[in-house]
Amino acid sequence: MRHLEDLGTASPYSVIGLGTWQFGSREWGYGDDFEAEAGRIVARARELGITVFDTAEIYGFGRSERILGKALKESGGTDGLVVATKIFPVLPTAAVVQQRAIASAQRLGVRTIDLYQVHQPNPLVSDGTTMRGMQALRDVGLIREVGVSNYSLKRWKSAEVKLGSRLLSNQVQFSMVSRAPMAEMLPWAQRTGHVVIAYSPLGQGLLSGRYDADHRPTNGVRSANAMFLPENLDAAKPMLDTLRDIGSAHDASPSQIALAWTVSFPNVVAIPGASSVAQVESNAAAGDIRLTDDEVAALTAAAEAFQPITGVPAIPKLVAARRRS
Numbered sequence: 060m061r062h063l064e065d066l067g068t069a070s071p072y073s074v075i076g077l078g079t080w081q082f083g084s085r086e087w088g089y090g091d092d093f094e095a096e097a098g099r100i101v102a103r104a105r106e107l108g109i110t111v112f113d114t115a116e117i118y119g120f121g122r123s124e125r126i127l128g129k130a131l132k133e134s135g136g137t138d139g140l141v142v143a144t145k146i147f148p149v150l151p152t153a154a155v156v157q158q159r160a161i162a163s164a165q166r167l168g169v170r171t172i173d174l175y176q177v178h179q180p181n182p183l184v185s186d187g188t189t190m191r192g193m194q195a196l197r198d199v200g201l202i203r204e205v206g207v208s209n210y211s212l213k214r215w216k217s218a219e220v221k222l223g224s225r226l227l228s229n230q231v232q233f234s235m236v237s238r239a240p241m242a243e244m245l246p247w248a249q250r251t252g253h254v255v256i257a258y259s260p261l262g263q264g265l266l267s268g269r270y271d272a273d274h275r276p277t278n279g280v281r282s283a284n285a286m287f288l289p290e291n292l293d294a295a296k297p298m299l300d301t302l303r304d305i306g307s308a309h310d311a312s313p314s315q316i317a318l319a320w321t322v323s324f325p326n327v328v329a330i331p332g333a334s335s336v337a338q339v340e341s342n343a344a345a346g347d348i349r350l351t352d353d354e355v356a357a358l359t360a361a362a363e364a365f366q367p368i369t370g371v372p373a374i375p376k377l378v379a380a381r382r383r384s
């Protein structure tokens with residue numbers, strides 16, 4: 060497994076991590092009975108060299124943190140790993156940030172959270188008070204690194220100034236079908252030694268090639284995603300064909316090539332979820348695929364040619380599709 064270079068962090072950051080939104084989260088179709096499989100997934104991920112494990116207090120309302128913490132403990136502890144979680148930013152004042160970090164650490168069963176992130180920018184509460192809370196947590200050793208999520212590059216930079224030291228990471232949606240970070244955020248992170256953590260690196264499964272207009276997802280999260288409209292699934296066929304064609308040269312699946320494209324950019328960690336041991340094995344293998352410059356360019360061109368129906372125009376189509384299902 061490859062790792063990001065020259066970060067200066069206590070533990071290495073693998074280019075492929077494990078996202079754990081599914082753990083204990085009924086919205087993905089996984090309830091509390093998924094705990095045993097989650098333990099097997101985490102143990103296998105560690106064996107494969109994955110070091111980054113991402114969760115959040117809002118995932119399953121704390122269940123994801125508890126399940127992940129238990130799985131890490133039973134599979135050997137947290138030494139050498141990056142245990143990352145996120146505060147849901149309802150009134151994220153300094154005091155609240157400190158209280159919530161303590162609660163997350165207890166659920167995770169750790170003395171130190173390796174990466175503590177602000178889950179969403181708060182439109183009313185200044186990052187100044189939030190970052191004072193983060194700095195206080197770091198001063199007492201409860202957290203090692205500070206991150207944010209869903210921040211614009213401008214707000215990321217501003218929050219770092221208010222923190223007074225490196226604000227290591229920004230967790231944003233980044234994949235072949237969500238390419239906005241490529242314009243400015245990725246080049247800046249590469250120049251400055253910051254990290255972009257890519258969530259939904261497979262477009263919630265669109266890039267797996269498993270779905271088409273006649274086989275749409277029924278899962279609650281995906282069924283509400285405009286990307287899975289029949290029209291968009293039809294439009295995605297050329298992009299998926301490119302993924303398959305390049306995959307054949309690497310003996311890899313479309314999902315693996317899509318992940319390899321995401322982590323072909325410097326200072327990017329992708330955190331796909333996994334619902335089985337086989338899936339985490341597939342994800343981990345993608346971290347060792349080295350795409351050529353021509354392959355990256357071909358994939359990027361195919362992604363740019365995909366023009367899905369999204370936003371307001373997609374709403375009536377989503378309603379109609381739900382009625383038909």
